[in-house]
Structure formats: structure tokens, C-alpha cells
Amino acid sequence: MAREKIQIRKIDNATARQVTFSKRRRGLFKKAEELAVLCDAEVGIVIFSANGKLFEYASSSMKDIIEKRSMHSKKILLDKPSLDLNLDNCNFESLRKTVTEETQQLRKTRGEDLKGLSIEELQQLEKTLEAGLDRVLEKKGDKIKERISGLEKKGLQLKEENTRLRQQMELDMSTVGKQVVTDPENGLYEDGQSSESVTNASHSGGPQDYDDSFDTSLKLGLPWKESNATMMQ
Template identity: 50%
Template sequence: MARKKIPIKKIDNINARQVTFSKRRKGLFKKAQELSTLCDAEIALIVFSTTSKLFEYASSSMQQILERRDRHSGIQGLVNPSIGQQLGSDSLGILRKEIEHKTNEMSQLNGEEIQGLTIKELQKVEELLQRRWTTISKIKDEKIIQEINHLKTKEAKLMEENQKLKQSFVREQRQPYESFTCSSSEFPPDCGCLYLNETKMLVQKTIVRS
């Protein structure tokens, strides 16, 4: 029975696409390695996933193969040699690795490109998420403490204002009696006069003319 031929078209399912990409990429690199070994050929492969993750394979040195390719096609003559020296292979390599690292972090945090990761790589992703979570928790705790301190300050101000209102109310209630004076010569005999005693209590005194 003939094997059913799989149509070559874009895979709609994202998970299935990621799994297929991982398997076929490994198969492609394996074939390139076999071709290099069997035929003593210099081979370089550069692959970008849909999430811009970089994968590359070189039978010797990727930089040397690219330079050889530039010399072969005459591209190198169009580039200023001083500029090429300033960039340097080391700087380009560091920049490339940094871009790849940041791209991988974003893809992994978004849940992409996880299906094809090894256990060691998954542990690194887990550590990255834990560091992110620790940072988020720290910031959240700081925000909560700031909010609590703000509320305490606001409460203290309200209590202070409330105390001032109480004192003002008490003074307004006492003022009519404190300003009132009584003299026995100004009132007729047996006059009932209200006044404040030494303890600030309102009492009634009967004044009797002698």
C-alpha cells in the first residue's frame, strides 16, 4: 500500500506547526551535517522561526563561511574596510546572541516555542518566570505599604481636624457665660444670677442685698 503523500502547505494549528518546525529543523541540520561529512563540503544554514527565533548550523565557522561567500560574490568590495574592522566578528556575535536571547525570552514568556524545548531549557524558563514573579511581588508589596502609610497619614490629619472642631465647639458654647458678669449693686434683691464658678460649671446664685 502506497504511503499517503502529505500536502505541502502552511499548518494552521499553532502547536502542530511548532512541533513540525522543531522536528524538520533538526532533520534539516542533520542532513546538512551528513552532507558536510560525506562530501567534505562547507555548509552554513540560517533559520528564523515565525517568532524571529534564530537557529543556525555551520560545518566549520559561520563567520568564515559568510566571509567566503562575500568574497565569492564580490560583496566585500562594496563595503568600507574600516567599517568592517570597527564592527568586528566578536561584536556582531555578541549582538546576535543578545538579540536571540531577548527574542527567546519574549517567546517563552508568551508561551511560544515551548513544545520543542528540553527539560534543561524548560527549567531556565521556569527560573526566568520565578524571577519575574519575585520582582512583581516586591513591587506589589511596596505599593501596598505606600498605600497603608498614605491612609495612616490621612487618618491622623482627619483626627487632628476633628479634635480642633471639638475644641472650637466647646469654646463657642462657653463664651456667652464667660463674658457675663454679675454685681450685687446692679440687680435687685433676691436676684437669681447664673455664673461660672472656679471649676467652669454653670451654677445659680441668689444675690441678697444687705
């Protein structure tokens, strides 16, 4: 009679579960031992029961098997590129492709490398260049208007400053050249001189009495003192 197939699921009865664990554990260790002997393999098995009890089997030394497994895992990590490295490579390829495409487009906008373009592509390129030129001209016009506005404002400021300086200079000149009598009774002027001193000063510059000796000395080419002394003798 064929053995009935057991459904693989957790055994609810604790006693039956413990009995099944013991039987299956012994059978697993026996199969591991057979595999190690028949195939000359290193086999290590570690089992923790539901209660946390440790059961293990090793065909040689469990420590050596664990160390060999750790070294093998490290070697796999070194030989196999990491996920981050793969992502970096993908990003690099994507960036390189983008740079290549943008470089080709830039060359086309410069009028280079136009071979192989269809009429539609050339028309589209022409529209793109015209749109870009319009934006450049518009920006240039705005800059020119800003510069003109700044120069006009600066010119207005200079004009106002020039007017202020001219008024200040006229005020200073009128203050210096103005002659006003401050005391009409005594005849004193603004500079502190009397009318008599001013009159004398004006007459002091008049012609002096004519001196014949001085004229004679000039005609003879002699110093005035020597000619005067000769005439007195």
C-alpha cells in the first residue's frame, strides 16, 4: 500500500511537533553525512529548534566550513560589481549620450555638420535660429534702452549741478565786487576808507611837476644823480 502524502504545514500539537522535529533532524543529519562521504564534500548544518536549542552537523570542522563560506562570499562581492557601481555606469552612459546629442545640435546651429538633414529638418532648424535671434535682438534692445535711460538721468543730474555751481559763483562774485556806503555822514565805505582818503588816493596818481634835469639825464644817457650833481656845480 502506498504511503499517504503528508501535507506540509505547521503541526499544531506541540508533542507531535517535537517528535516530528527529532525524526526529521536525525534523517537530515544522516543524509548530510551520506552526501559528504559519497561526494567527498564539506557539509555543515546548523539548526535551532523552536525552543532555541542548537543542533549542528559538520563533516569536518564547523569553524573551517564557516570561514571558507565567509571567504567565498567576500570573493563574490569583489568579483561582482555592486549595485551602486552599476547605477553609476548607467548614469554615465546616459550623460554621455546626452552630451553627444547636445554637441551635434550645437554644431547644427552653427551651420556645421548639416549633411544628411532633410528639408523639413532644415526648416525646423531655421525656425529655431530665427526664434533665438528674435530673443537676442529683444534683449539687446532692452539693454540699449536701459543704458540710454541711465545716461539721460546722469545728464540731468550734471545739468542741475552745473546750474547750482553757476548760481553759487555769481553769488560769490556779486558779494566780492559790491561797493556799498555804510556810513554816508562820515563818508566811510565798506572797505573802511574815508571819502577824503579815497579822493587823495585818486589824485595821488596824477602827473608830477616836470623835471628838466631828469629829461636831460635821459637824453645824455647818464644816471639822474650824476647829471643833477653836474648841473649844481
